[in-house]
Amino acid sequence: MSVLKQAKAVGIAVVLAVLAGCAGQVNESAGPSKIETDAERAAREARQAEFLAKQQKSQEEAKAADRAEIMGEQLRNNAMAADTLFFFGFDKSDLSQDALDDLDAHAKYLASVRAAKVRLEGHADERGTRAYNLALGERRANAVARYLVIQGVNRSQIETVSYGEERPLSLSRDDNGWSRNRRVELIYQ
Amino acid sequence: MRLFIWLAMAFMVAMPARAELVIEITRGVENPIKIAVVPFRVKSSGAFDVDLARLIESNLERSGQFVRVRRDTMLSLPGPEDQIFYRDWRAIDSEYTVVGSVERDAEGLLVRYGLHDVFGERVLFAERIPGAPESLRDIGHYISDRIYEALTGIKGIFSTRLLYVSAERRSEKDQTFKLILSDADGGRPRTIFQSSEPILSPKWSPDGSRVAYMSFRGKRPGIYVQTLASGEVQKVSDFPGLNSAPSFSPDGRKLVLTLSRDGNPEIYVANLRTGEIDRMTNHFAIDTEASWSPDGRSILFTSSRGGKPQLYLMNVADKTVKRVTFDGDYNSNGSFTPDGESIVFVHRTNERFHIARLNLKTRELRILTETDLDESPSVAPNGTMLIYATSDEGKGLLGLVSMDGRVRVRLPSVSESVREPAWSPFFN
Amino acid sequence: MRLLQTAGAAVVMTAASFVSYAQEPVNGESLRQAQGELLLQIEQLRQETQALRGLMEELSYQLGQMSSDQKTRYLDLDQRLGELVRIQKEAVAAGPAQGSTTASDPSPGATAGNVVASPPVTPEVSDQDAYNAAFQLIRERQFEEALAAMESFIETYPNSDLVLDARFWRGQVFDVLGRDEEAIEAFKSITLAAPEYRRILQVKVKLGKLLLKNQDVMNGRKILQEVITQAPESVEAGLASRELEKIN
Numbered sequence: 001m002s003v004l005k006q007a008k009a010v011g012i013a014v015v016l017a018v019l020a021g022c023a024g025q026v027n028e029s030a031g032p033s034k035i036e037t038d039a040e041r042a043a044r045e046a047r048q049a050e051f052l053a054k055q056q057k058s059q060e061e062a063k064a065a066d067r068a069e070i071m072g073e074q075l076r077n078n079a080m081a082a083d084t085l086f087f088f089g090f091d092k093s094d095l096s097q098d099a100l101d102d103l104d105a106h107a108k109y110l111a112s113v114r115a116a117k118v119r120l121e122g123h124a125d126e127r128g129t130r131a132y133n134l135a136l137g138e139r140r141a142n143a144v145a146r147y148l149v150i151q152g153v154n155r156s157q158i159e160t161v162s163y164g165e166e167r168p169l170s171l172s173r174d175d176n177g178w179s180r181n182r183r184v185e186l187i188y189q
Numbered sequence: 190m191r192l193f194i195w196l197a198m199a200f201m202v203a204m205p206a207r208a209e210l211v212i213e214i215t216r217g218v219e220n221p222i223k224i225a226v227v228p229f230r231v232k233s234s235g236a237f238d239v240d241l242a243r244l245i246e247s248n249l250e251r252s253g254q255f256v257r258v259r260r261d262t263m264l265s266l267p268g269p270e271d272q273i274f275y276r277d278w279r280a281i282d283s284e285y286t287v288v289g290s291v292e293r294d295a296e297g298l299l300v301r302y303g304l305h306d307v308f309g310e311r312v313l314f315a316e317r318i319p320g321a322p323e324s325l326r327d328i329g330h331y332i333s334d335r336i337y338e339a340l341t342g343i344k345g346i347f348s349t350r351l352l353y354v355s356a357e358r359r360s361e362k363d364q365t366f367k368l369i370l371s372d373a374d375g376g377r378p379r380t381i382f383q384s385s386e387p388i389l390s391p392k393w394s395p396d397g398s399r400v401a402y403m404s405f406r407g408k409r410p411g412i413y414v415q416t417l418a419s420g421e422v423q424k425v426s427d428f429p430g431l432n433s434a435p436s437f438s439p440d441g442r443k444l445v446l447t448l449s450r451d452g453n454p455e456i457y458v459a460n461l462r463t464g465e466i467d468r469m470t471n472h473f474a475i476d477t478e479a480s481w482s483p484d485g486r487s488i489l490f491t492s493s494r495g496g497k498p499q500l501y502l503m504n505v506a507d508k509t510v511k512r513v514t515f516d517g518d519y520n521s522n523g524s525f526t527p528d529g530e531s532i533v534f535v536h537r538t539n540e541r542f543h544i545a546r547l548n549l550k551t552r553e554l555r556i557l558t559e560t561d562l563d564e565s566p567s568v569a570p571n572g573t574m575l576i577y578a579t580s581d582e583g584k585g586l587l588g589l590v591s592m593d594g595r596v597r598v599r600l601p602s603v604s605e606s607v608r609e610p611a612w613s614p615f616f617n
Numbered sequence: 618m619r620l621l622q623t624a625g626a627a628v629v630m631t632a633a634s635f636v637s638y639a640q641e642p643v644n645g646e647s648l649r650q651a652q653g654e655l656l657l658q659i660e661q662l663r664q665e666t667q668a669l670r671g672l673m674e675e676l677s678y679q680l681g682q683m684s685s686d687q688k689t690r691y692l693d694l695d696q697r698l699g700e701l702v703r704i705q706k707e708a709v710a711a712g713p714a715q716g717s718t719t720a721s722d723p724s725p726g727a728t729a730g731n732v733v734a735s736p737p738v739t740p741e742v743s744d745q746d747a748y749n750a751a752f753q754l755i756r757e758r759q760f761e762e763a764l765a766a767m768e769s770f771i772e773t774y775p776n777s778d779l780v781l782d783a784r785f786w787r788g789q790v791f792d793v794l795g796r797d798e799e800a801i802e803a804f805k806s807i808t809l810a811a812p813e814y815r816r817i818l819q820v821k822v823k824l825g826k827l828l829l830k831n832q833d834v835m836n837g838r839k840i841l842q843e844v845i846t847q848a849p850e851s852v853e854a855g856l857a858s859r860e861l862e863k864i865n
Contacts, residue, residue: 091497091519094660100653127542129522129535129564130609131390131434132491132498134403135447135454135475138431142452143660150652152645161408162431166387167361171583473663495671496664512674 037180040169044084051080051188072112079109084186086144087179090125093139095147103144106186107151114154117189120144122162123169125178130164137162137184144184159189222340224249225258225283229302230268232292239325241291241300241332248333248347248374251589252573253596255340258283269301269315278307285313287336297322304336313339326376346569349373350613351576352391352400353587355605367605368402370417373612375600382415389609394437397614401425401435401444412446414461425459426466436480436524445469445488447477456490456503469508478522483529489513491521500534514547516554522564526572526592533557533566533575544577546592557594567612568592576600578608697793698758704789707852708819744770744777755786764790781807781814792823801827808840818844818853826860834864 082105086095095103110116122137141160149155170177226246231237242260249255264277268290278286289302296319303315316335320328327348334345351373357365366388371378382388386405393400394414401414411427412435426432430449437444444459448466456469456479470476472494479490488503492510500514500523514520519537526533526546536545536556544558544566560579568575574591585606589598751766767787771780788803804824807814814820821844828837841857848854 091493094664095657126562128498128519128537129478129491131447131478132475132521134389134433135431135449135477138449138454139475142430142449147653147656150656151649160430161410163387164389166356166389167364169361173583474667494667495674496667497671499671499674512678515675515678 075109075112078105082106086184088140088182093143095143103147107148107153110157111152117157119187119189120160121185123167123181123183124165125181126165134162134164137164140184221254221256223258223283224255224285226287227266230290232290237291237325241329244329245333251598253591269303273305275307275310283307300328302332344571346571347373352611353607354388354609355607357605390434391609391611392436393611393613395439395441395614397616403433434478438481439483439485445479480524482525489523489532526568528572533568535564555594557590565609567610569612570615576610576612578610701793744774744779748779760790760794781811785816797827797831818848818851822853822856829864
């Protein structure tokens, strides 16, 4: 809840504007590793909406705007606008350059708000054996976690878990579907 | 680490599950033994819900080494006390004929049967088997084992059991996973554990009394050992990070497993009595899917330390490691055959995943399956066959294949997706 | 490529950030950036190490395989050589007219059409000299070279009395080298072209053995039987019946 204390005096309009900007951005920069399906976008937007709702509630509780916190709000907005899905190559766990930019935004926010926590869920595509894929998902989640820690986030703010190939986003059994399933999902708790 | 004991939870109590496996033979040996199993004569009032003759002929046929003589071609349907006219059976090309009867008595059941050699014109053996009222299937599997062993010289596997995981998916985050225990023919499936989170890597203890598996309790994965008779569950590990791929040591006292508690997936050995945990590998790559050699001296595991997943063999005494697979760029999830001479594993060729067997002495590599995304091979305790998971149009199903790849049997699931099969040891 | 560039840039950046520490107070932002880049570099190094390890494992496995193959091949060759020496001795014993070198083969068989009165006085290399040179290579066990020499002899002196001998040795060398199919072809062509060749029995025994070894039991048996009927008292007939016993 202390996260929410930090969330003060942000016009919903501002957030919406950022969101809108973000949606546009995703379409423009739709590189191979950033393709977002409707389902994924829906999921992300749902998460964001949920976040907004929490935020709105906190705003009602909030008192006057605190100028010192505007900077923090900016970081939060950037984090909210950043991608929360990070994709990987087959049997790979190295982060793409695209992912780094988004992770920087998350890292700055998490580093500034120590009470904020994220859960990183690592996933793999169905090819290969299940236990190996579980380890692969773990490595992917850890790659993201390690990068966040180096960017100043506390390890205790991060929880990692791997689902291996058990929770595919896409059920299509082709390169497109598989590339969507090889991912780490960053979820604010 | 301390070991915690849970008492049986409500959902661990055996529940009946739908019959999920149906046998369908896709290939067989060139010269299978022709056997006629005459319908067992019912000698008391009331019907039985198991057709013993059908059960026995299906069992034998599934081995690929037998083919049934169809019931409607039989010229007579003798019982165990009747005289057998061998000429009649030769006429319909039956090499062996089984006759039997079943009746209810004061103690429960009494089954009589005899196995006849048609060409030798003699009874090979005859038995009387008393049993509890609900034991008809067990008796059928027992008779199948006796006939199989008498005619092939190999111990039968029809009284063994299977473990597998079934999954029902409604959406990415809404799934039901069940750990199912069934007879070797897929009969009598019962759910022994159920969860909305994934269940993985079920493995049998060497005496068949316990099973180990990975499951989530809460949002965290852990390794659990469940005693089948009591439903009692023991937590072996639930460290932060990965807890996966358990496998019992041949003496049943230890579990080898994968943990990432030190930051990276590594192989550990947990002593089930003392709770001590020993780290076996130390490499920044993935090390997982460990299993023991039958003599308990080596551990076979998957590692990506060479850039691609390959199988490595570790000497347990000094922890030295050597690579064993060199064909193909993806070899994983290996386990030993009961004789310790070969290993079976998942092997990728031409972008497809198949089950392969490698003889460690001769280095002969044999690809046993021809479907795609084949995984989780588990060898039958008599070493003649293995069960594996494959998929058809996105649905997981189980297949059997003989160790020379010549006999293939498919066990399609009726509805849910099944995977991660594990073949039990012998129970006797 | 892009990765490499990134790595290169990262090295520069890292160095730069160290330099800047010396002059300015520590800048948290640039430190984090440097750390991030170091992390990527380490990951890259790890992948590189893994790939190298994989390659090394494969190469050392292949090396092990090759040296054991080589040992097997050596043993096989040794056995074949032993056989060659034995055949040579038998050939020497069988033909008393031949000297210790087959070089002086007087070719008593049917002379070819063109008249070759070739004492070693001929200005160019005589067929006899060429044959001698090729045969010398066999004695020196330089089989590849001997093969080439015998083949060029057959081509250069198609009408020489020695051409059948050259073809005979060509077949023998193929056999020694384990090139069974070519050996079979060579011997078979001699049986077809020159049924009267003085070493025809040797040719047939060899051919029969090779056919049996290569699973052509029917033809192998036939040709060995021929040797026995053709010259029942010969050493070759003895050899042939021994081969036949092995398969019966």
